Amino acid sequence: MLCAECDLLIQNKIIEEGSYLKCPRCGHVLYKQKYNTIIKSLALSITALICFYPAVTEPIMSLSMGGKEQHQNIIEGALVLLKEEHYIVAVLTFMCSLLIPLFRLLLLFYVTLSLSVNYFSPHLFWTFRLYHYMEEWGMLDVYMLGVIVSVVKLSSMAEIQFGFGFWMYAMLLICSIMANNELNHHEVWDRLLAKKKAFQ
Ligand SMILES: [Zn+2]
Known part of the structure; x- marks a missing residue:
């Protein structure tokens, strides 16, 4: 190196x-x-996966203006963009804030679980490579920043409250970052290689 x-x-x-x-x-x-990095990363990826469902289905924020109140979750947000014919933005939002982060969490879960239970399959190599490759496309943090910026901008015009989905999304973001940082990538590659040699 x-x-x-x-x-x-x-x-x-x-x-x-x-x-x-x-x-x-x-x-x-x-x-x-660090100590027990793979188990810690597995635990964090499971926590993040548990947070995923409420983060996506519960309202991110509620907005009240002139007696009208509106709640919206991430999926409804992407659908509004589709209705307003911002197709590329809608697809990108859906991919980068939902699909890719979920897919990456599942890949990480699969790799760390396999290493924890001593399971080996040749697929693990490309699975972990794909996890790295998709890093730039998972943009949980960018979406979070977007929500905060819009809240600051709208706060003078309307009454805004963060919904349960927002806190779950924040938790999802923190757990995903920690699961990635906790993992020693050198160790994962070394252990995968050692398993490959042992199974040959
Ligand atoms: Zn040096």
Whole structure:
């Protein structure tokens, strides 16, 4: 691997839990081997998957203006965009805020569960590669930011309250980020390779 700070080429080593690998030239910490990363990531991905359903079906916010009150969840939001003929925006919103994050969570769940229960299949390699590949397309955080910006902008014109869906969506976002950060990707690749050799 390459040191991110000084570009020194270093041989990747499997290190013990609780220790970290440092660059011998500049001292930059290349990675920390945290404890039980795969189980933690599995638990977080399950929590995120549980939050997914209420995050999508419960209203994100309620808006009251001139005696009228309106609640809307994410799916209804995308449908409104479709009705107003913003087809590309509707499809992108639906894909990036719903489908891809869900698909990525399922991929992560599959990989971490397989490693936890000592199951191996050659599909796991492309599954984990696909998980990486889709990283740029999952935009839970961008959607969240969009909701917050619209609340700030609309707050002077209407009375706005965050719905249960908003808090579930925030929880989903936090758990997804933590599940990804908790995972040591080097360790996953190393363990997959070791399993492949053991099963051959
Ligand atoms: Zn270095």
